[in-house]
Amino acid sequence: MNNIESLSDVFDLVGCDVSYYDLGRNITPITPQQAIQFDRKQHAYPYPFRQHAWLACLLKPKNTAQKSVAELGVIWFVKLPLDESGCLNLGTRDHFIKSIVDKILLKGETAGLSDALEDSPYVFKPDQQRMASFHAILAKDLRQSPSAYFQDVVDYLSSDLTVQNSHWQTLGLQGMAELATRVNEPKYTHLIDKALCHAAKPVVSALCHALEHETLPVSLQNTLINQLQTEQDTLIQASFLRALSRMELNDALLMPLFALLGSLSECHNETLHPIAALAAKCPHWLGRNPQLLRIIMEKLAHREDGHIAFKQITTELSQHPETKQPLWALLRSGHVSPKLAQAVGFLFTQSPKPLH
Known part of the structure; x- marks a missing residue:
């Protein structure tokens, strides 16, 4: 137990190879080098989302011939908090590791591995669409045939x-x-x-x-x-933005985005769908273009909803490394409308709920 100091050590203990996928903003395979670096806090977690690492861990017994996804063994869905520097919170990680090891030692490797996350506060359940995409990506990576x-x-x-x-x-x-x-x-x-x-x-x-x-x-x-x-x-506009979210921002995309967002002073309920998609899935665009970010924040500040949407989107963007600094530079700027300045003043009057 004294030698177990990382997630990798846990998987070595039970004789498993592990493949990591990030399931936060998008589904992305994590390279072995990236896994070692964030696991041992040598680097920040590469894909932070809402101040957590959202991990799918595919556990496969060592020296076992490749089988279908269903027969591979165990998939863990684990949500671990990140510290202010974007690294794994080591105290939480160590508590998570201890709870796993205790169950494995109590029940034995096979049963313990399957039941290790039972009642764990670190487990999350992907929604139906994300689960379907994860299984599709995993099956393709393992060169499995598609389903019927x-x-x-x-x-x-x-x-x-x-x-x-x-x-x-x-x-x-x-x-x-x-x-x-x-x-x-x-x-x-x-x-x-x-x-x-x-x-x-x-x-x-x-x-x-x-x-x-x-x-x-x-x-x-x-x-x-x-x-x-x-x-x-x-709603379909928001879907198109999600599909484009891995694209780099360029002039061909920027002009339609400005046209889509329209007036600074109008933000109807329906307009929130593409704005939410931009904040949740495309923060790298907003980080690269301050004018795009300003339009969104001005529109939200002009809503007559008690600044609820403004606070939600601000919370979302302030937690992303590419938008945090541009956002706060904008909110501290003296070159904003009175409505936006007023919304900034109300930012800390209540704790906003996370954006969905």
Whole structure:
């Protein structure tokens, strides 16, 4: 027990190899080097989200032949707090490790590994869409075949989407997530492009939420930007922004974003959907463009909701390393509207709830 000083030591104790995935802002594989660095507090956690590390840990017994995802063993979903420097909070991490080791020593390695997170305060449960995307990404990384739901989605998107019918209602999220992981394969790129332009809105939304975890080819980026400029449904606008969230901000994207946000002094309830998507999924855009950040904060400050949305978005952005400094530079600036200055004054009057 004295030699167990990191998560890696725990997995060595039970004879498991571990693969880490970040499930915070997006689903992203974590390299072995990154894992060692944040595990031993040599570097900050690479993908902070709401001041936590959201980890999926795939545990596989050493020297075991690769099997299907379902047979691999154990997947842990662990949420660990980060300190002010963005590193793992060592006190919390050590408490988490001790609780795991105690259960493993009590129940034995096999049973203990499966039950180690039972009643743990560090466990989180991904929502249905994120779980579908994680399983799709994991299966593709392990070179597993897609599920039956995948072919259902391909068949639907290969049909005439201009004919209105209810066939889309039978499609599974898993199939759309598996299609998204194949976004850079030309035959599937074409189907996704077709879906974004012509599929039923629920299909478009679900597909965009799966695409947010992928790096899109330029052709699809252009399609999404074009759709963003003509779409009037703010929920679908938010979905398009999520799908584009791994793209770097450029002039082709910036102009449509300014047009989408519109007036500084108007922020209706529907407008909150794309603003929330920008804050939660695209903070790197806001960090790179102070004018984009200012428009959002001005719009929120002009809402007649007691500054609730303003506080929620400020909390979200102040916890992200790329937007923290630009945000506070803006809020401390003397070159803001009276409404924004007033909203800043109310920032600390109550504890805001997290943005969802």
